[in-house]
Amino acid sequence: MENAAYSQDLAAVWLTLKLASIVTVLLLIVGTPIAWWLARTRSAWKGVIGAVVALPLVLPPTVLGFYLLVAMGPNGPVGQLTQSLGLGILPFTFPGLVIASVLYSLPFVVQPIQNAFEAIGERPLEVAATLRASPWDAFWSVAVPLARPGFLSGAILGFAHTVGEFGIVLMIGGNIPGKTRVVSVQIYDHVEALEYTQAHWLAGGMLLFSFSVLLALYTLNPSRRKAL
Amino acid sequence: MHRLTLLVALFLASLGTCADEVQVAVAANFTAPMQKIAAGFEKDTGHKAALSFGATGKFYAQIVNGAPFEVFLAADDENPARLEKEGHAVAGSRFTYAIGKLVLWSADPDRVDAKGDVLKTGSFKHIALANPKTAPYGAAAIEAMTKLGVLARLEPLFVQGENISQAHQFISTGAAELGFVALSQVFKEGKVTGGSMWAVPASLHQPILQDAVLLAKGKDKAAPAALLTYLKGENARAIIRSYGYELR
Numbered sequence: 001m002e003n004a005a006y007s008q009d010l011a012a013v014w015l016t017l018k019l020a021s022i023v024t025v026l027l028l029i030v031g032t033p034i035a036w037w038l039a040r041t042r043s044a045w046k047g048v049i050g051a052v053v054a055l056p057l058v059l060p061p062t063v064l065g066f067y068l069l070v071a072m073g074p075n076g077p078v079g080q081l082t083q084s085l086g087l088g089i090l091p092f093t094f095p096g097l098v099i100a101s102v103l104y105s106l107p108f109v110v111q112p113i114q115n116a117f118e119a120i121g122e123r124p125l126e127v128a129a130t131l132r133a134s135p136w137d138a139f140w141s142v143a144v145p146l147a148r149p150g151f152l153s154g155a156i157l158g159f160a161h162t163v164g165e166f167g168i169v170l171m172i173g174g175n176i177p178g179k180t181r182v183v184s185v186q187i188y189d190h191v192e193a194l195e196y197t198q199a200h201w202l203a204g205g206m207l208l209f210s211f212s213v214l215l216a217l218y219t220l221n222p223s224r225r226k227a228l
Numbered sequence: 229m230h231r232l233t234l235l236v237a238l239f240l241a242s243l244g245t246c247a248d249e250v251q252v253a254v255a256a257n258f259t260a261p262m263q264k265i266a267a268g269f270e271k272d273t274g275h276k277a278a279l280s281f282g283a284t285g286k287f288y289a290q291i292v293n294g295a296p297f298e299v300f301l302a303a304d305d306e307n308p309a310r311l312e313k314e315g316h317a318v319a320g321s322r323f324t325y326a327i328g329k330l331v332l333w334s335a336d337p338d339r340v341d342a343k344g345d346v347l348k349t350g351s352f353k354h355i356a357l358a359n360p361k362t363a364p365y366g367a368a369a370i371e372a373m374t375k376l377g378v379l380a381r382l383e384p385l386f387v388q389g390e391n392i393s394q395a396h397q398f399i400s401t402g403a404a405e406l407g408f409v410a411l412s413q414v415f416k417e418g419k420v421t422g423g424s425m426w427a428v429p430a431s432l433h434q435p436i437l438q439d440a441v442l443l444a445k446g447k448d449k450a451a452p453a454a455l456l457t458y459l460k461g462e463n464a465r466a467i468i469r470s471y472g473y474e475l476r
Contacts, residue, residue: 073403091403092354092387174387174398175359188390192286192362 005195009202011178012186019094019182020162023101024109027158028151030102031109035154036139038110039117054107061104061167068100069172092174097182100168105161109154116150117143153217160213164206249276250451251296253287255303255438256358256393257328257365257410261471262301268467269458275451283391285362291316291443298446299455301325301438303392304364308441321442325459326473328436330368333414333425334406335399344426346406347378352385356398356407359388364436366392369408372432399423411472418470438473 038050056064071078072090079089090096120143128138144151166184173180175189183202190199254262259281266277280287284303291297291311300317302308305324311317332347334340339350346352358366366388373379387404389395396413398404408428414421440459446452458464465475 069397069401069403073401075402079402088353089403091398170390171394172403174354174356174404175390176387189359189361192283192289192359192390194285194289 005198008177008181009186009198012181012183012202013205015094015178015180016163016182016184019097019101020159022098023105023162024155024159026098026102027105027109028155031106031154031158032113032151034106035110035113035150036117036143038114053110056104057107061165062171064100064104065168065171068103068168072096072099072172091172092176092180094179096172097169097180100172101162101165104165104168105158108161109158112153112157113147113150116147116153119150120146152220156213156217160210164210248274248451249278250298250446250449250455252277252279252299252301252455253291253295253297254279254281254301255284255287256281256363256391257303257412258301258326258438259393259413260416261326261412261467261473264467265459265464268463269455272463273451273454273458275454277451277455281393283359283362284364286391296445298443298449298452299440300443301440301459302364303328303436303438305437305439308439311443312441316444318442318444318447321456322439323456323460324437324476325440326438326468326475328365328368328438329411329430329472329474330365330372330408330428330433330436331411331414331425332406332428333396333399333409333423335402335423336405337422337424339406340424340426342426344376344428346426347373347376347382350406352405354387354398354404354407355382355385356387356389356395356404356409358392358395358408359390363389363391364438365408365410366395368428368433368436371434372408372428375432415472416470 034049034053038046038053069091070076072082073079074083074089082088082090090099124142124146125138128142133141164184165182166188169180169182169185170188173182173185175181175185183206187199187202187206190196190202252262252266262279266279269275269277280297284307287295287297287300287302288307288311291300292314300308300311308317308322312319312322332340332344339352340346357369360366360370370379373382387398387407389398392410392413395407396409399407399409411427414423414425440456442452442456469475
């Protein structure tokens with residue numbers, strides 16, 4: 001097999017890992033306050049917000065991809081905004097993929113963390129309050145350490161789910177080497193072009209990766225199975 | 229267990245009742261004309277045509293791997309010929325049903341000029357085309373850009389659709405400013421449906437001969453044979469021409 005073909009595969013692997021890492025970090029930053037709010041609130045909006053967060057679990061990626069393409073295109077509301085900020089439009093760019101992936105993997109991070117926060121209950125936080133910890137202090141020194149397994153599950157699932165993303169990338173990515181051609185798209189291309197040997201390498205690698213991730217999740221962290 | 233047997237029997241019976249349905253794999257660029265042709269075919273012959281649209285290369289892989297298609301309307305002549313040689317298609321059934329035309333198109337009415345100079349001098353961020361590895365219109369676009377000497381300039385701006393329909397979708401949503409599509413996608417009743425376009429001269433790429441073939445799964449069945457006959461008839465040819473294809 002030629003080197004050029006291999007280096008394209010490697011570029012796709014590298015891009016996928018970069019995408020998944022950035023998305024995971026962003027999801028932990030964005031997802032934690034959402035999970036905290038969902039776990040603690042008594043607001044009537046809890047159901048609505050919870051449902052919105054969970055939408056990507058049930059929506060076909062084509063629906064999300066289609067709406068994102070239209071919304072982020074030059075005539076869509078997001079596209080108008082990014083253009084007026086001088087950023088151009090988001091489809092066919094790496095930042096566009098990052099934003100789409102954050103939306104797409106949101107429930108996989110929010111839900112385990114939310115479950116972990118809920119499992120803590122009121123008591124430890126009340127105790128912290130009686131010891132004069134501020135809510136901010138109590139959050140960082142009580143809630144976060146107790147919810148650690150939830151964060152771990154969320155991060156692993158968010159990462160793995162982004163690596164496995166395909167439909168949305170196909171719809172808004174444009175298959176650009178080094179920018180939007182991730183492993184799943186590269187595999188699809190190989191299969192379509194009947195390059196089964198290369199497809200097998202990448203597909204087998206994905207299978208092994210996904211299995212290892214789930215195995216790690218279940219063996220290192222057996223009690224968190226419920227969090228899924 | 230009896231209930232299951234009954235269900236299986238019902239399922240098989242339902243398969244039997246649509247024996248005069250023909251499963252057709254259709255190249256994405258031929259979507260609109262084929263829907264019209266299929267409607268006429270159903271009315272005139274009483275047979276039903278179940279149409280699947282997609283990239284020709286993907287259909288090839290699916291057919292080789294046992295897809296239930298009986299007729300294949302490809303976007304090129306190579307894949308049908310290969311299927312025939314490999315025994316997945318009925319020998320001697322192959323014919324050219326349309327000759328495709330490649331156009332450079334934009335949803336913006338002022339973007340593409342009548343000579344296609346925009347490729348050499350225009351400023352834009354993205355140019356869409358179908359994946360040249362698997363879609364004949366994508367390969368033809370590469371050929372034309374190579375002959376025009378603009379490939380090196382334009383290659384960094386490529387956004388590739390999985391097939392020609394997706395390339396069209398990228399352009400029609402404005403996400404890509406312009407791109408290469410099939411004339412049939414932007415042409416109806418003898419005129420362009422919107423935006424601006426340049427018909428790429430036939431001298432810039434190999435002719436896009438679109439061949440149809442009867443697949444092994446459709447051998448000796450009435451509906452697939454009837455559909456191929458219908459495609460060669462005057463009704464179908466008039467529809468094919470109205471979408472801007474040439475005919476042999």
